[in-house]
Amino acid sequence: MTTRTGQPETDLTLSCLVHDLNNVFQTLVEAADLLSDDPRYAAVSAAILRSIERGKSITSSIRSSEETPAAFETILDNAISFVEDSMISGRGPRIRFIREIDPGIELRRTWAWERVLINLFSNAVRAMPQGGVIYIKARRTEREIEIVVRDEGPGIAVEILKDIFKPHVSTHGSGLGLHIVETIVKQDDGEVRAVNRPDGRGAEFTIRVPAIVPGFAVPARA
Numbered sequence: 001m002t003t004r005t006g007q008p009e010t011d012l013t014l015s016c017l018v019h020d021l022n023n024v025f026q027t028l029v030e031a032a033d034l035l036s037d038d039p040r041y042a043a044v045s046a047a048i049l050r051s052i053e054r055g056k057s058i059t060s061s062i063r064s065s066e067e068t069p070a071a072f073e074t075i076l077d078n079a080i081s082f083v084e085d086s087m088i089s090g091r092g093p094r095i096r097f098i099r100e101i102d103p104g105i106e107l108r109r110t111w112a113w114e115r116v117l118i119n120l121f122s123n124a125v126r127a128m129p130q131g132g133v134i135y136i137k138a139r140r141t142e143r144e145i146e147i148v149v150r151d152e153g154p155g156i157a158v159e160i161l162k163d164i165f166k167p168h169v170s171t172h173g174s175g176l177g178l179h180i181v182e183t184i185v186k187q188d189d190g191e192v193r194a195v196n197r198p199d200g201r202g203a204e205f206t207i208r209v210p211a212i213v214p215g216f217a218v219p220a221r222a
Contacts, residue, residue, distance in 0.1 A: 105139075
């Protein structure tokens with residue numbers, strides 16, 4: 001079904017949803033501005049405003065048919081910032097991020113790959129209630145990009161390891177985070193693998209996805 005303007009009705013529904021979300025964001029902006037007047041809540045206000053900007057970026061990306069490649073460093077910075085903001089109360093574990101990133105790595109669909117990293121990082125944080133380190137390594141060859149994320153938690157229970165990317169398979173939470181990770185990776189013709197580290201110090205996730213060829217025109221998704 002189409003509207004009087006010739007647009008598919010689903011497009012109008014999406015546009016209305018984005019419009020309504022932007023109204024919600026504006027209310028949150030005003031609330032954050034009020035909090036910023038009190039020095040005690042300045043950090044919380046800043047975290048809220050950063051989250052609002054991420055939300056606006058996501059809705060903008062959903063509405064757009066373009067898939068302009070983005071630097072992996074930027075995607076990683078945004079994901080780390082999101083996870084750190086989620087622990088702004090100071091009641092969570094102390095988490096450090098250590099990165100080893102090849103220059104020039106780019107990925108399409110910035111918001112989607114942020115979700116991949118955020119889900120991996122959030123799982124790692126829950127696995128390390130006493131704190132620890134999350135290691136991120138990314139390298140690019142001529143044909144593919146490899147991203148490795150590992151933590152210092154207890155690892156993945158052996159009985160669920162082979163099914164870890166299936167919906168609702170988890171020892172905590174909804175069990176959807178890693179299913180979302182795999183879904184997004186596969187959408188970009190990639191693969192993701194989970195193992196327990198040989199030294200017994202945590203889980204390791206390896207993602208491999210075809211590299212973007214410089215100058216290649218990315219077609220819009222249907």
